[in-house]
Amino acid sequence: MNTPEHEEHTGLIQDGGSFVKDQDHCKSSTTPVLEVGRLSRTYAGADHPAVNDISFALNRGECLGLVGESGCGKSTLARCLLRIEDSDTGSIVLGGQDIARLNGRRLRPHRRKIQIVFQNPAAALNPKLKIADSLIDPYEQLGRDIKLSHFAYTSKDAYVRQLLDAVELPSELAERYPHELSGGQRQRVTIARAIGIEPEVVVLDEPTASLDVISQGAVLQLLTDLRTSLGLSYLFISHDLAAVHRMSQRIIVMREGQIVDRFGADMLLAEERHPYTKELISIF
Numbered sequence: 623m624n625t626p627e628h629e630e631h632t633g634l635i636q637d638g639g640s641f642v643k644d645q646d647h648c649k650s651s652t653t654p655v656l657e658v659g660r661l662s663r664t665y666a667g668a669d670h671p672a673v674n675d676i677s678f679a680l681n682r683g684e685c686l687g688l689v690g691e692s693g694c695g696k697s698t699l700a701r702c703l704l705r706i707e708d709s710d711t712g713s714i715v716l717g718g719q720d721i722a723r724l725n726g727r728r729l730r731p732h733r734r735k736i737q738i739v740f741q742n743p744a745a746a747l748n749p750k751l752k753i754a755d756s757l758i759d760p761y762e763q764l765g766r767d768i769k770l771s772h773f774a775y776t777s778k779d780a781y782v783r784q785l786l787d788a789v790e791l792p793s794e795l796a797e798r799y800p801h802e803l804s805g806g807q808r809q810r811v812t813i814a815r816a817i818g819i820e821p822e823v824v825v826l827d828e829p830t831a832s833l834d835v836i837s838q839g840a841v842l843q844l845l846t847d848l849r850t851s852l853g854l855s856y857l858f859i860s861h862d863l864a865a866v867h868r869m870s871q872r873i874i875v876m877r878e879g880q881i882v883d884r885f886g887a888d889m890l891l892a893e894e895r896h897p898y899t900k901e902l903i904s905i906f
């Protein structure tokens with residue numbers, strides 16, 4: 623597939639305010655790790671598809687930003703990519719394999735390769751499980767058959783300690799329950815859960831929306847550091863255009879289920895932007 627996302631981009635936005643990128647800290651290749659082709663999903667009884675004929679590629683090591691107003695289909699797209707929901711048509715090629723129609727045992731080996739961090743960490747963590755047990759769960763479900771390259775599973779305690787360390791949390795938190803952590807700490811735990819089985823792609827669905835401004839900045843920085851150190855690829859979904867710009871090398875804009883604009887992050891303020899992108903910039 624040769625989509626416009628494969629275009630290279632370099633340089634900085636020479637403009638003021640929150641949209642200035644201070645450095646191109648984000649190195650990525652042009653080898654796609656995820657290729658989405660003509661994906662559509664219509665909910666029963668709906669007049670319009672929630673996701674309508676969407677195609678894009680995510681390159682290895684890249685952060686691709688996805689912005690659009692509430693209800694445009696971002697989360698539906700995320701759930702389809704994770705195979706939490708079925709798409710009606712289209713392909714989801716992950717590491718060379720189309721997983722869109724795989725099920726059961728045939729899907730299982732591919733589940734590890736794509737993980738998600740949701741907006742609300744309180745809902746994402748089982749309140750009855752200690753943090754250590756929440757962290758170990760994905761490994762026990764999906765990771766036992768794989769050889770980890772960044773983390774080592776020598777014992778449950780050692781593995782949990784490494785994950786907590788990776789997200790800059792003290793190991794004492796392992797024995798606590800989710801309600802005994804702050805919101806920022808809980809979100810770091812959900813990030814650790816997502817990366818602990820070393821996925822190829824992490825979908826970040828509004829990962830900082832429930833956090834205060836200071837925690838938001840710290841979590842975004844952590845995510846950027848992890849992407850670099852673990853070689854992860856992100857689809858970063860957010861309403862927050864400044865955060866998307868800060869995190870991403872390329873940005874796609876969704877409206878009413880469709881992609882209406884796509885560009886290198888350094889071209890966010892360029893004259894040729896779609897009128898809808900300009901509207902989003904102006905209201906932000």
Ligand SMILES: Nc1ncnc2c1ncn2[C@@H]1O[C@H](COP(=O)(O)OP(=O)(O)OP(=O)(O)O)[C@@H](O)[C@H]1O
Nearest residue numbers: 665666668672690691692693694695696697698699
């Ligand atoms: N389970 C569902 N059943 C029926 N319709 C749904 C369901 N989930 C979402 N929708 C509809 O699909 C459309 C896209 O919703 P979606 O949640 O994907 O948007 P979004 O861009 O993620 O919104 P937000 O930013 O508010 O989370 C909306 O019209 C929504 O009402």
